Amino acid sequence: MLRPDLILLPSPGPDTPAIIVPPAPGTATGTVQLSYRRLDGLVLHAQESLARLGIAAGSRVAVALPNGPEFVVVFLALARQRAVVVPLNPDAKEAEQKQMLQRLQPRCAIVPDDESRRPMTNASTALGIPVLLCTWGDDVQQVLLRHDAQGHTPISSAAVVTPEEVRPDDVVLLHYTSGTTGLPKAVGLTHARILASVRILVEAHSLLPTDRAMIVAPFFHVGGTCSSLLCALAAGGCAIIPRSLSGNFWHQFRDLGATWYHAVPTMHRLLLSFPRPVEGLTIRFARSGGSSMSAVLMTELERTLNCPVLEGYGMTETVQAVFCNRLDGSSRLPGHFPVPDELEVKIRVPDANESFQLTSVPGCTGEVCVRGPCVISGYLDDPETNANSFHDDFFRTGDLGSLRADGRLHITGRTKDMINKGGEKISPLDIEHIVLAHEAVQEVACFKVADDTYGEDIGVAVVVKPGYHLRPLDIKRFVRQQSVHFKVPKTVSFVESIPTSRSGKCVRAALAQRLVLRYGVSKLPRTSKTCGFRKPLTRAVFRRLSHIAIMARLHGGQLVGVCPFSLPQMSEFERGPIVYMSRPAGNKAPATHPHTPVQQHREMQAVCLAASRSTTTTSTPAKITIALDSNWNDDRILLAREKKGKKAPQA
CATH class of the missing domain: 3.40.50.12780 (ANL, N-terminal domain)
Known part of the structure; x- marks a missing residue:
């Protein structure tokens, strides 16, 4: 009672x-x-x-x-x-x-x-x-x-x-x-x-x-x-x-x-x-x-x-x-x-008018919103925060999730912790669950790291169980065996403990900052050379060069008549995500906003879908040359400017 x-x-x-x-x-x-x-x-x-x-x-x-x-x-x-x-x-x-x-x-x-x-x-x-x-x-x-x-x-x-x-x-x-x-x-x-x-x-x-x-x-x-x-x-x-x-x-x-x-x-x-x-x-x-x-x-x-x-x-x-x-x-x-009978849950998702709506349709992923007798009606003395914390009387939790067909609520992570890897939205919790399945891993925390190619990439900090020895390569290969290419961490660091807040939650931002201070920014990989350049590319240049440069790198060398310089061979972990993420925006990209840099380039240049598909599926430099020929005049100028270190015009 x-x-x-x-x-x-x-x-x-x-x-x-x-x-x-x-x-x-x-x-x-x-x-x-x-x-x-x-x-x-x-x-x-x-x-x-x-x-x-x-x-x-x-x-x-x-x-x-x-x-x-x-x-x-x-x-x-x-x-x-x-x-x-x-x-x-x-x-x-x-x-x-x-x-x-x-x-x-x-x-x-x-x-x-x-x-x-x-x-x-x-x-x-x-x-x-x-x-x-x-x-x-x-x-x-x-x-x-x-x-x-x-x-x-x-x-x-x-x-x-x-x-x-x-x-x-x-x-x-x-x-x-x-x-x-x-x-x-x-x-x-x-x-x-x-x-x-x-x-x-x-x-x-x-x-x-x-x-x-x-x-x-x-x-x-x-x-x-x-x-x-x-x-x-x-x-x-x-x-x-x-x-x-x-x-x-x-x-x-x-x-x-x-x-x-x-x-x-x-x-x-x-x-x-x-x-x-x-x-x-x-x-x-x-x-x-x-x-x-x-x-x-x-x-x-x-x-x-x-x-x-x-x-x-x-x-x-x-x-x-x-x-x-x-x-x-x-x-x-x-x-x-399970959702208690006393509570009501909706998922906040974007609509066609670039606004947001609440839905209870199973399978839709978005921000979890809830209301009920145990949910606050507002923060004390904070009208500005309240205006951004509620949607139609539903409290916005800041968590990502979806409702299943059986009525259960599935939580996939925090909106602020999500990693946007070139348009692919990745939940740190998903990565952590994958890595924790390794027999030698005791604790793990996933966080976002800066990246010149994707904007954001995946970093993980791992606590190894006593008696085991791991290398970063071991973790990367394990994730690659268990998941898709683009979920492989860019950087793997081994730590003695995972920082947590007073309530026991992992403090991802503090962890990323700690590793930067310990190893320096240069030690946390930033892919300024992903496309073969010595200096980080400007966003405008990358959007227009990425299509050519990425495809050139897939072939590990010079594309005769197209790319006037050699590009290094991609590693086993770079190749998969690049191939996956360079597909056309209209070809069932899971995240349509924002597009990946390659997709943005194709939209901007109005590359026909057939040419785009041929680029990602063909395997010879000659076919790539034909597919990219319509865009080469503009890209050749940008390539020359980048090689000379001049500022590229904004696209």
Whole structure:
């Protein structure tokens, strides 16, 4: 049974365990166990303390507390007081905390009563923001709140008042997005939206009062608060909250009777490295969200833990990963998700008028748009961003995907991460899944690199499994065996780890920048010599020369009477993509806008389709000469200018 009262307005509950906090390794503290009744009493006491300290309805409160009973009690108490909880990373540096506080302008900041509070305390003091110290009193088994006694600004006290009943449209959680597309955006989550998302997950996972969730995700992310903590409490179950992850994770999991957990793929892989008991695990399922999970990792998890892995898709704007595979479902393909009955999904695709329209036709790939009771209606105080983030009341997720004939949603990547290789749109996730199938690859990240021929090309960073040795050529050949020519990476780099954000997502831009700084731009191949020239070609020159130069290179030498200089032989990985991508625009090119450079050249010069086809299918220089003769006069001038280093006229 759902228990929204524990989220909206805590009330006396059963004496069954609601919260269990095992002792941290190396400490003398004991296990903290709170029943629903005891938790409700602690929340009521903390709510009264907050009221005395001046926290009222609508007050924004920055909460920089680690995972533990303190966060749970403070979070629910602030929700009862109709305040707005802004969870912040307690391990962030002082400069980061100050930046967030300047943007947030909170009523106060709540920090741990220990040395870890220094960065947040210093940042708050510099901005004149009051600080409340929070600690768990082992002797009295309750949360204690007090003013920082070191001369910091106190909050004006207020008389204890019975708070008004919580309203469904009250904002209770305020999260800032990661800001990967610009400045972080403020996402206000209401009680109603949180409850809607929790109901979806509780039903999808068949959660019961007998279930116990092992909390892995940090509480400053929705994966920790909504996907884990509130789902466990809403089902009447128990939340087990380790203060830190350690090598005895799986032994604690067994000893405390945990039945499920939620984590990002990076954390799943870390947990797999921890020693596990031979028997006794009572795990019903493992849940994954936050970023894409590979088929290799999913298979390894299911085989190792002997339980289904339920991958979810969502974002802060939908409260959490509400698109989630069901526990009773049979089909669990990575990147494929059932659409909950409560949500509506459309795909945003271009129309004939160079505008965009929403469609639910199966098979159409475009930007995934969603609306429903758990989806935000707009970012806070950001009308300009809102204007670009919605289409007919549907939230634009920024993810690429399509609806399948069976109604499932297939996610293929991020719109901003897509690689446009000469008109071919390539998803980094697709490349990563291919490379991860190699037996020697432990982790991989795909990113875009600059290219003078295609505009953008594929780069991959690979973490090799211990005991294996790989060369870049091995990865390229493996991809070539598994996929089409143009998906072969241009550059392969081997790294010790893949950079991730605080939420566990791969930071592709940072990875590309790191490799450029490490190896230099010249070490990340830029194909300035793809067409045989010493200097990078201007776009105008390339558009007109690429047809001749590419075909000349396919034959590895001089085309008598056509090309007055020799061109080097193409490598095994250059030849395939060039042949594929030099086909005519009208010959079923998968991406019509923009055309590949060769297709643009043909359109501009009005080369007849027959001549174009003969160019790509014939194998003798004589036939190529005939096919290109109509364009040679213009191209000969451009070739001469390029050889002399003169600026070519713009086409």
